[in-house]
Amino acid sequence: MRILSIIVKRLLWFIPTGVGLVAVVFFISRVIPADPAALLAGETASREAIDALRTKLGLDRPLLVQLFDYYGQLLNGDLGTSLFTTRPVSSDLLARLPATIELTLAAMLIAVVFGIPLGVISATHRNSLLDHALRIVTVGGLAVASFWLALALQLVFAMDLGWLPLQGRISGFPPKPITGFMTIDALISGRMDQFSSALRHLALPAVTLAVPALATVVRFTRAGVLDTLGKPFVDYQNAIGIPRALIVWRYVLRNALTSTVTQIGLLFGILLAGAVVIETVFQWPGIGTYAFEAILQSDYAAVMGFTVYAGGIFMIANLLVDVTHAIIDPRGDR
Amino acid sequence: MGGFRQAMGQLAKDRSALVGFCLVMLVVLAAVFAPVISTHPEAVWDMNPVNRLKAPSGEWLFGTDRMGADIYSRVIYGARITLVIAIVAVGASLLIGVPIGLWAGWNEFWPGEALMRVSDIFLAVPQIVLAIAIAQTLGPSIQNVILALSITYWPWFARLVYAEVRALKRETFIEAAIALGVPQWRIVLQHVLPNVASPIIVRTSIGMGFTILTAASLGFLGLGAPPPAPEWGRMISESREFLPEAWWYALAPGLAIFIVVMGFNLLGDGLRDVLDPRLRRSHDH
Numbered sequence: 252m253r254i255l256s257i258i259v260k261r262l263l264w265f266i267p268t269g270v271g272l273v274a275v276v277f278f279i280s281r282v283i284p285a286d287p288a289a290l291l292a293g294e295t296a297s298r299e300a301i302d303a304l305r306t307k308l309g310l311d312r313p314l315l316v317q318l319f320d321y322y323g324q325l326l327n328g329d330l331g332t333s334l335f336t337t338r339p340v341s342s343d344l345l346a347r348l349p350a351t352i353e354l355t356l357a358a359m360l361i362a363v364v365f366g367i368p369l370g371v372i373s374a375t376h377r378n379s380l381l382d383h384a385l386r387i388v389t390v391g392g393l394a395v396a397s398f399w400l401a402l403a404l405q406l407v408f409a410m411d412l413g414w415l416p417l418q419g420r421i422s423g424f425p426p427k428p429i430t431g432f433m434t435i436d437a438l439i440s441g442r443m444d445q446f447s448s449a450l451r452h453l454a455l456p457a458v459t460l461a462v463p464a465l466a467t468v469v470r471f472t473r474a475g476v477l478d479t480l481g482k483p484f485v486d487y488q489n490a491i492g493i494p495r496a497l498i499v500w501r502y503v504l505r506n507a508l509t510s511t512v513t514q515i516g517l518l519f520g521i522l523l524a525g526a527v528v529i530e531t532v533f534q535w536p537g538i539g540t541y542a543f544e545a546i547l548q549s550d551y552a553a554v555m556g557f558t559v560y561a562g563g564i565f566m567i568a569n570l571l572v573d574v575t576h577a578i579i580d581p582r583g584d585r
Numbered sequence: 586m587g588g589f590r591q592a593m594g595q596l597a598k599d600r601s602a603l604v605g606f607c608l609v610m611l612v613v614l615a616a617v618f619a620p621v622i623s624t625h626p627e628a629v630w631d632m633n634p635v636n637r638l639k640a641p642s643g644e645w646l647f648g649t650d651r652m653g654a655d656i657y658s659r660v661i662y663g664a665r666i667t668l669v670i671a672i673v674a675v676g677a678s679l680l681i682g683v684p685i686g687l688w689a690g691w692n693e694f695w696p697g698e699a700l701m702r703v704s705d706i707f708l709a710v711p712q713i714v715l716a717i718a719i720a721q722t723l724g725p726s727i728q729n730v731i732l733a734l735s736i737t738y739w740p741w742f743a744r745l746v747y748a749e750v751r752a753l754k755r756e757t758f759i760e761a762a763i764a765l766g767v768p769q770w771r772i773v774l775q776h777v778l779p780n781v782a783s784p785i786i787v788r789t790s791i792g793m794g795f796t797i798l799t800a801a802s803l804g805f806l807g808l809g810a811p812p813p814a815p816e817w818g819r820m821i822s823e824s825r826e827f828l829p830e831a832w833w834y835a836l837a838p839g840l841a842i843f844i845v846v847m848g849f850n851l852l853g854d855g856l857r858d859v860l861d862p863r864l865r866r867s868h869d870h
Contacts, residue, residue, distance in 0.1 A: 271706040279718050290722070390601075390854075394847035396798060398805045399821050399839035402828065410829035524711030528802050532825070543806055546721055558718040562710040569709065 257577045261570050272562045273325060277318050280555045290551060330556030335548040340556035344538050349431025350420060351537030355522045357453055358460035366465045370472025375499055385469060392466030397525050401459045401532040408455060418534040421449045456533040460525050464518045471514045475507030516572025520565050595859045602855020608848030616664035623658035630813050638831050648833035651823060659815035660837045666816050670727060671796045674734035675789060682739035683785060686746025691773055701747055704740030712737045713799050720808040727810045730803055734796055745788055749781040783860035790853035794846040801842050817842050
């Protein structure tokens with residue numbers, strides 16, 4: 252019941268935030284430019300063409316009317332039409348979303364699988380050489396520009412050593428789309444050659460994307476474990492002779508992870524934002540590359556559609572985090 | 586002011602803060618003395634096709650770019666662009682966010698609450714997503730990058746100050762000041778503001794690093810200062826055409842971003858430990 256009430260509470264918060272986000276994007280797209288019609292028509296358009304477009308798009312009407320029209324459009328799932336692909340922005344984005352989610356989840360997996368153990372070891376070996384080395388790595392991981400790291404990895408592992416493909420999502424024909432995640436689709440179809448190709452293409456972008464997230468997971472796990480190690484129950488367990496490893500990896504970790512889980516959720520946002528930039532380096536056909544191409548083409552509707560879309564995904568991710576947090580940590584009811 | 590001196594003394598002893606401070610100063614000095622320390626100041630904006638894509642050597646410390654400009658000199662001058670963008674954008678975010686947070690947190694009056702809901706919307710989406718939309722609408726230029734970053738970063742300060750002020754209001758010394766009839770503006774400026782200064786300073790340092798990374802990303806995406814401005818993100822983006830042959834092209838700008846962001850992050854961590862032990866494990870991004 253309590254979890255249900257949290258979900259309902261968060262959903263209720265979701266609505267005004269979503270409405271607000273759309274208003275902000277609307278404000279950016281219609282109020283900041285001096286003449287949105289001229290922007291939409293392009294640099295070579297004549298005066299008459301711009302005026303005609305303004306009337307056609309209803310940009311000559313009061314702003315508030317336009318805003319409510321925009322809400323109406325969005326409720327119908329209409330994000331406008333891309334000037335470049337000439338297809339609806341919403342279907343463009345939907346087609347590219349699985350690629351981005353696959354990349355983001357892969358990066359998250361790397362960050363969690365390596366980050367949590369490293370964080371625990373860092374805490375149990377506090378102030379050791381290993382701890383200091385990990386600290387330098389994590390501080391560095393948060394300071395490196397992801398697109399630069401991406402180029403460096405491409406240079407070494409793809410161009411120089413030739414171990415991994417430079418860019419793209421798969422070589423040859425992709426597997427039959429089932430989930431949209433190429434690695435999983437290849438597995439379902441039983442095509443190991445396609446699976447290995449998809450996995451090899453995924454490796455570099457996922458590792459690049461995982462670096463700052465990994466650093467964050469290590470830092471928070473370390474802090475959480477250190478905090479929990481000072482709790483009386485640990486002294487008690489030590490005193491009654493429970494093996495140290497069992498105490499640390501089972502009891503302490505479970506308690507320490509609650510704050511890490513919140514962080515992992517927040518990471519989803521960092522990863523999604525990072526994907527926008529990293530996808531362009533690896534020509535990964537997700538919504539980030541789409542946004543980048545839209546920027547290059549001055550494809551205005553596509554950029555705005557991407558903003559609303561990415562914002563929406565991020566808010567849904569936050570909602571899921573809150574629910575997960577409520578399930579894992581029955582104490583907090585904030 | 587004794588507390589301030591003590592804090593500075595502690596900060597000087599904190600190794601990571603010291604390293605951070607030195608890294609930041611390195612970049613600041615490079616920016617200030619760019620004309621003196623760059624080896625080819627004349628070749629930052631000019632085209633010299635003869636010197637195109639030369640590998641690093643004694644003459645060209647980090648090689649040359651597609652225009653034949655000295656990458657070392659360009660990176661040094663680029664520090665100016667990066668620091669100006671970060672200082673102005675974070676400064677503007679402070680000037681917008683802190684008063685809003687103070688006002689909304691102190692009054693708990695609906696216009697303030699409404700502004701906090703607006704800041705929630707900005708915090709609900711990654712900064713770069715909204716910054717892309719704004720920078721795209723405005724067109725690529727330094728001013729527009731600054732504007733895009735300011736518009737999207739002030740909510741961090743507003744939210745931080747708001748939470749601190751709300752907590753402070755329940756402290757006895759503030760209640761005492763209210764009971765004594767001290768004017769509200771004086772309580773806020775003399776008693777509340779100094780007590781929220783520490784987290785603001787910490788957030789400012791971390792925010793500088795964060796803003797520099799976002800600004801570089803915008804530059805990389807082609808939304809930053811237009812060429813031939815020596816903007817680090819754009820330089821890295823340009824290098825992609827010339828890999829793997831010109832492996833040195835992106836090296837210096839990438840290292841420069843790394844050094845300055847690392848500097849501000851370390852400084853922020855150190856400041857947090859010294860100024861606000863209570864925040865030691867709090868959330869940062």
